[in-house]
Structures are given as C-alpha cells and as structure tokens.
Amino acid sequence: MPTHPAPLPRVRPAGTPPAAGGLLSQVPDSLGRFGAFGGRYVPETLSAALDQLQAAYDDARADPAFAAELNDLLSAFVGRPTPLLFAKRLTEYAGGAQIYLKREDLSHTGAHKINNTLGQGLLALRMGKRRIIAETGAGQHGVATATACARFGLDCVVYMGSEDVRRQAPNVRSMKLMGAEVRPVESGSKTLRDAINEAMRDWMGSVETTHYIIGSVVGPHPFPRITRDFQAVIGRETLAACHRQLGRSPDIVVACVGGGSNAAGMFYPLVDEPGVRLVGVEAGGRSTKAGDHAASLSYGQPGILHGSLSYVLQDLDGQTADVHSVSAGLDYPGVGPEHAYWHDTGRVEYTSVTDAEALAAFDLVARREGILPALETSHALAWAVQEAARRPASEILVVCLSGRGDKDAAEIARLRGMGLPDAV
Amino acid sequence: MKTEDGPLEGPLGKLFADLKREGRKALAPFVTAGDPNCEKTLEVLEALDRAGASLCELGVPYSDPIADGAVIQSSYTRALAAGFTLEKLFDLVRRASARVKMPILAMVSYSIIYRRGIDRFVADAKACGMAGLVVPDLPLEESDQLDQACRTAGLALVRLVTPTTPPARAEEIARRSTGFLYCVSVAGVTGARTDLPAGLLERIEWLRTKTDVPILVGFGISTPEQVKAVAAVADGAIVGSALVRHLEGFSAPQHAAPAAQGTLLKNLEETVGRLAAATG
Numbered sequence: 208m209p210t211h212p213a214p215l216p217r218v219r220p221a222g223t224p225p226a227a228g229g230l231l232s233q234v235p236d237s238l239g240r241f242g243a244f245g246g247r248y249v250p251e252t253l254s255a256a257l258d259q260l261q262a263a264y265d266d267a268r269a270d271p272a273f274a275a276e277l278n279d280l281l282s283a284f285v286g287r288p289t290p291l292l293f294a295k296r297l298t299e300y301a302g303g304a305q306i307y308l309k310r311e312d313l314s315h316t317g318a319h320k321i322n323n324t325l326g327q328g329l330l331a332l333r334m335g336k337r338r339i340i341a342e343t344g345a346g347q348h349g350v351a352t353a354t355a356c357a358r359f360g361l362d363c364v365v366y367m368g369s370e371d372v373r374r375q376a377p378n379v380r381s382m383k384l385m386g387a388e389v390r391p392v393e394s395g396s397k398t399l400r401d402a403i404n405e406a407m408r409d410w411m412g413s414v415e416t417t418h419y420i421i422g423s424v425v426g427p428h429p430f431p432r433i434t435r436d437f438q439a440v441i442g443r444e445t446l447a448a449c450h451r452q453l454g455r456s457p458d459i460v461v462a463c464v465g466g467g468s469n470a471a472g473m474f475y476p477l478v479d480e481p482g483v484r485l486v487g488v489e490a491g492g493r494s495t496k497a498g499d500h501a502a503s504l505s506y507g508q509p510g511i512l513h514g515s516l517s518y519v520l521q522d523l524d525g526q527t528a529d530v531h532s533v534s535a536g537l538d539y540p541g542v543g544p545e546h547a548y549w550h551d552t553g554r555v556e557y558t559s560v561t562d563a564e565a566l567a568a569f570d571l572v573a574r575r576e577g578i579l580p581a582l583e584t585s586h587a588l589a590w591a592v593q594e595a596a597r598r599p600a601s602e603i604l605v606v607c608l609s610g611r612g613d614k615d616a617a618e619i620a621r622l623r624g625m626g627l628p629d630a631v
Numbered sequence: 632m633k634t635e636d637g638p639l640e641g642p643l644g645k646l647f648a649d650l651k652r653e654g655r656k657a658l659a660p661f662v663t664a665g666d667p668n669c670e671k672t673l674e675v676l677e678a679l680d681r682a683g684a685s686l687c688e689l690g691v692p693y694s695d696p697i698a699d700g701a702v703i704q705s706s707y708t709r710a711l712a713a714g715f716t717l718e719k720l721f722d723l724v725r726r727a728s729a730r731v732k733m734p735i736l737a738m739v740s741y742s743i744i745y746r747r748g749i750d751r752f753v754a755d756a757k758a759c760g761m762a763g764l765v766v767p768d769l770p771l772e773e774s775d776q777l778d779q780a781c782r783t784a785g786l787a788l789v790r791l792v793t794p795t796t797p798p799a800r801a802e803e804i805a806r807r808s809t810g811f812l813y814c815v816s817v818a819g820v821t822g823a824r825t826d827l828p829a830g831l832l833e834r835i836e837w838l839r840t841k842t843d844v845p846i847l848v849g850f851g852i853s854t855p856e857q858v859k860a861v862a863a864v865a866d867g868a869i870v871g872s873a874l875v876r877h878l879e880g881f882s883a884p885q886h887a888a889p890a891a892q893g894t895l896l897k898n899l900e901e902t903v904g905r906l907a908a909a910t911g
C-alpha cells in the first residue's frame with residue numbers, strides 16, 4: 208500500500224460557503240449535500256436501496272407512531288435521558304472551567320451507538336427487511352446492532368477487522384451471545400475501513416432483503432443524515448440539562464470524532480446556538496507523520512471514501528492511506544461529510560490528541576471520577592482537561608462521554624506490558 | 632430511443648459499426664493494470680488483442696473497491712503493493728495504444744478521478760489514447776461534471792444498469808451512456824459464477840427495446856458457453872475475474888522463469904481466443 212506523501216495543499220471544493228452565514232442546521236439538501244460535501248458515490252446496484260431508505264425515513268418522520276415507538280425504546284430499553292454529571296474531582300484537577308460529562312456510557316450497551324441502531328432497526332422493519340448487516344471497529348456499534356436485532360427478532364451479521372476482533376474481544380463475545388454472527392475481515396489493514404468495505408460488498412449481493420446499519424455519520428446519502436438525526440438526542444438532552452441544572456447553555460462542548468456520530472449528535476442541536484464553542488477531537492496516534500494517525504480533518508484532503516465526499520487521508524492518486532490509532536473506533540481514514548462542512552464553514556474546531564495523551568486521560572478519569580471511559584472518548588477527555596485548565600472557573604465545558612471503557616481494559620494492560628489484569 | 636450524442640462515435644462507435652456489419656458480437660476482457668507490473672500488462676494487452684478481443688477494460692487498482700469480489704480485490708492489492716501509479720497507467724496505455732487495435736477503456740473508481748481532478752484525469756486519459764471510462768461507483772445523480780468533461784474531450788462514459796435499477800431509471804441511464812451500456816448481470820460484486828442469473832436474457836431483451844446504444848453484459852461471466860448465451864441477445868460480453876485469475880500466476884515464485892511466464896501468457900491468450908470464438 209503506498210503511504211501518504213508529505214502534507215498536501217488544501218483544495219476547497221467549489222460550493223463550500225466560506226464562513227457561517229445562515230442556519231447551519233439546514234442541511235443536507237435533497238442530494239445529501241452538506242455544502243459541497245456528502246452525496247452518494249456508490250455502485251448502481253445500491254441506488255435503489257438508498258432511495259428506498261430515504262423514502263422509508265421520510266415516511267417514518269411523518270408518522271407520530273414511529274417517534275413514539277423509538278422514544279419508548281430510548282427510555283425503557285436504553286435508559287434515556289442519560290445524566291449530565293458534574294466531574295468534581297476532574298474539575299479540581301484541571302483547576303479551571305467546570306467539566307460536565309454527558310453520560311452516554313450509561314446507555315444500554317455502554318455507548319451512544321444504540322441510539323442509531325434502534326432507529327435504523329425500526330426503519331428496517333418498516334421496509335420489511337429481516338436481515339441486518341453492520342461493520343464495527345471498537346465493537347460498540349456491533350454490540351448495539353446485535354442488541355437491536357435481538358430485540359426486534361432480526362438476523363444479524365457484523366463485519367469486524369481481525370485486528371479489532373483481537374483488541375476488542377469483550378464486545379465480540381457480547382455480539383455472539385446476542386445471536387449475531389461476527390465475520391472477521393482479513394483484508395487490507397484489518398480494521399474499521401476494511402470492515403465497511405466487506406459490509407458494502409455483502410450489501411451489493413443482498414440488498415433486496417438486507418438493511419445495512421452503518422455505524423456512524425459516514426457513507427452515502429441518506430446515511431449521514433439519518434445517523435445524525437438519531438444521535439441528535441444527545442445534544443438536545445445536553446442543552447435541556449444545562450438549562451435545567453445550570454440555567455444556561457454551555458460555553459464549550461467537546462466530543463471525539465471517528466466517523467463522527469457522537470460528535471454530530473452532540474453538535475447538531477447546537478450549531479445554530481451562537482456562543483457555544485464546539486470542538487471535535489480526532490485520533491492523533493503516534494505522530495503527525497502520515498500513517499501514524501487517523502486525523503482526517505486535521506491532516507486530510509477533500510476526497511471520496513465509502514460513498515461520500517468528505518475529508519480523507521489518501522495519497523495523490525486517491526488511494527486510501529494507512530492510518531493508526533490506539534482506539535479501534537477512531538482508526539478510520541475518513542470522517543462524516545457534515546463534519547467536513549462544519550470544518551470548512553469554521554463552525555466547529557477540529558483538533559487531535561495522541562495515543563499517549565488519550566491513555567493518560569483514561570487513567571485520570573478512572574482514578575478521579577470512578578469512570579472507565581472508552582479509549583475513543585478518552586481523546587475528548589484529554590483535550591477537555593487541557594482546555595479546562597486554560598479557561599476561567601465561570602465557564603462550563605461539556606464532554607460527550609460517548610462510551611464506557613471496559614472493552615479496552617485488557618488491551619490497555621497489554622499495551623503497557625502488564626499482561627491481563629487480575630481476574631476478579 | 633437514441634442516446635444524446637448518438638452511440639456511434641469515436642473508436643467505440645467505429646468498433647460497434649464494424650461488428651454490426653460483420654454480424655459479430657464483442658468480447659471485452661477485463662484485466663488489472665499493473666498486476667504484476669505494467670510491463671507485463673503491456674504483454675497481456677497484446678495477447679488479448681491477438682486473441683481477438685474487441686475492446687479491453689483495463690481495471691485501475693483501487694485500495695477500497697466495494698463492487699469487486701475477492702479475485703479482483705487481490706489483484707488490485709498486488710498491483711498497489713508492486714507500486715502501481717496513475718502515471719504508470721497513462722504511460723502503459725500510451726504504449727499499448729500504439730501496438731494494439733482494440734480500444735482500451737479504464738474501469739476506474741470516482742475516488743481516483745476526483746482526487747486527480749476531473750478535468751485533469753480526463754485530459755490525461757484522452758492524451759494517452761483511452762477510448763473511454765467506466766466508473767462503477769458514480770451514479771447518474773453525481774455524474775454531470777464528469778459527463779461534461781468526457782463529452783468535451785470525446786471520451787466515452789459508459790454507464791451501468793443493474794438488476795436493481797428500476798425501469799424508468801434504466802432508460803435514463805441508457806440514454807446518458809456513451810460508447811456502450813454496461814448491463815450488470817447480477818446484484819452483487821464481480822466474480823465468476825457458474826450459472827447466468829435467472830431473468831438476465833429477458834432483461835437484456837427489454838433493454839434492447841429501449842435503446843440503440845450497444846449493450847455489453849458483465850459480472851459473473853466466465854465460460855465460452857455463457858458468452859455465447861449472452862451474445863445471442865446482447866452486443867457482447869465482458870469477462871473479468873476468470874481472466875484476472877490468470878494474472879496471479881505471473882507473480883508466483885514457481886512461475887518466475889521466462890519459459891513459465893511465456894506459458895502463462897499463452898494460456899491466457901488461448902482462453903481469450905476461446906471466449907472470442909464464442910461470440911459468433
């Protein structure tokens with residue numbers, strides 16, 4: 208695989224507004240465009256299924272029974288609303304802005320991914336599709352998909368890179384226990400990107416009976432929009448809780464960005480709120496050298512991957528570059544097109560945090576708050592603690608605590624040469 | 632219904648007019664560029680031409696080909712690992728165009744075209760002598776810019792219809808296709824299959840009533856019998872994975888000797904010869 212050459216000059220695709228003008232929430236358009244980004248670059252075989260999905264989604268949105276059923280599930284099955292917790296000892300440690308944690312880790316299955324899989328599972332039922340496929344990196348989306356399928360009585364196949372099968376073993380077990388078939392993917396880098404390729408190939412041959420529940424705000428239109436909408440409950444609840452508990456909107460909201468679904472769900476209800484600073488944290492990996500990180504917005508170029516135009520890490524010929532992150536859920540060379548739009552309009556800041564900084568934040572939050580955060584989330588936490596230290600105590604900083612880190616405990620121990628933690 | 636600019640222009644227009652006059656159908660082999668390297672691909676293209684291929688679809692290796700099955704994926708992976716680049720592709724086609732009479736089209740992901748820049752890619756493709764582009768991941772809705780660039784340059788932009796394409800959309804795709812229309816035999820990825828899908832021949836016959844553009848059928852076609860069955864109703868057949876499988880041998884250590892390489896090439900030529908003979 209050719210590696211990415213030296214950083215390239217940025218080319219802004221025509222049609223991207225230079226700065227935030229009107230309402231940023233009024234996207235995508237009917238072709239799935241977020242400014243210049245998004246769209247639908249897929250084989251013709253999938254076009255009809257994507258049209259069908261769009262129609263089913265439009266239909267569902269107009270049907271109060273759909274919202275009622277999803278809301279019941281989000282409350283009684285997922286446990287929503289998730290709390291907004293003041294992180295007292297983390298705030299003391301940082302010595303600046305007040306840090307609050309939006310507890311997506313308390314959702315059933317331990318991450319935000321379930322918000323999307325229940326919504327899309329219901330759409331599959333409406334379309335009469337009884338077989339579900341999904342890709343997963345960290346395994347959280349795989350578990351959330353297996354869970355929704357068990358709940359709805361649907362067949363479930365999850366594609367997972369074999370490297371991720373290894374480093375996220377606890378989630379593989381959970382998926383199997385709930386009756387899903389986990390298919391390890393041996394091609395390419397054996398991680399999230401390859402799992403998406405395999406899921407898409409499966410879908411090419413099964414599209415008439417199968418729905419593909421993509422796990423983030425990536426992929427061809429209408430996936431980025433549908434996933435964002437199902438995740439937007441995070442931002443809506445956060446805003447409501449801030450007003451209820453604190454009497455005002457937050458000053459800074461931060462989330463980690465892999466494909467970008469927890470961040471999109473958190474940011475979307477806030478993009479039209481002036482004065483709220485939004486920050487997405489990508490995986491900085493080992494270094495800023497090509498191949499050593501997975502920070503598409505920080506170091507990538509506009510390009511097409513997995514069906515949409517967004518920022519991508521690729522070489523001059525358009526071949527996808529190798530990427531690295533300690534966290535399987537952020538180990539992806541692309542990012543959702545709406546983030547590309549927010550990036551180019553300047554509405555959201557994107558930055559990155561290294562493997563080492565994320566691991567340190569994991570320890571810090573474990574010891575000072577009694578919460579094991581997912582390694583993905585630890586990236587957002589690392590930036591949050593650094594930034595809180597630079598901000599006055601009057602400011603409110605909310606971190607999307609996208610998931611729990613039990614799945615990472617063994618891998619963290621391995622990375623530190625500690626062997627497996629003692630059995631309890 | 633006619634295509635917008637008429638299907639019978641350029642090298643492909645001439646090819647299909649000649650075939651029609653001679654009462655023959657097209658055989659379009661698909662091979663990967665750069666597997667195991669572009670020098671060998673040049674020899675392969677000459678062999679296909681000698682064997683009676685009507686045109687060649689040259690697969691441009693891509694890191695994430697979601698429409699391809701295992702055989703073509705591994706071929707792309709080998710080519711990329713061996714250092715394939717677009718510069719090498721254009722150079723290969725430039726040299727091949729001088730030596731073979733069959734038109735050469737590139738089967739190329741839109742990710743690659745977009746990254747190079749649409750106008751620049753089309754200009755490079757035209758300059759090296761390519762007859763057209765097949766872009767498997769570019770649906771109608773996203774294709775205006777490339778369509779315009781190809782029309783201006785005089786390159787064919789071959790569109791694909793699949794079993795999942797609704798009838799009205801299939802007509803629109805046929806109308807916008809230049810060079811020929813690629814009728815994908817199955818809903819699925821590339822790869823040899825033992826039987827032609829049910830309903831395929833009827834689907835081709837229906838398309839035939841809707842368009843004048845030549846119809847070539849591909850995906851899953853591997854044997855002379857399948858080529859014959861398809862050529863009876865369509866204007867030709869595309870054979871991919873069954874030939875790409877031959878390329879793998881070129882990089883196998885046990886075939887490293889020049890004599891072994893020659894045998895592999897001869898086998899490939901004979902296979903293509905049998906497929907070409909089946910087009911009648």
Ligand SMILES: Cc1ncc(COP(=O)(O)O)c(C=O)c1O
Pocket residue numbers: 318319344345346347348422423424463464465466467468469470535536537581583584609610611
């Ligand atoms: C807990 C958690 N957070 C974040 C992510 C990254 O995905 P996204 O950027 O779509 O939220 C994952 C993905 O697996 C995850 O499991």
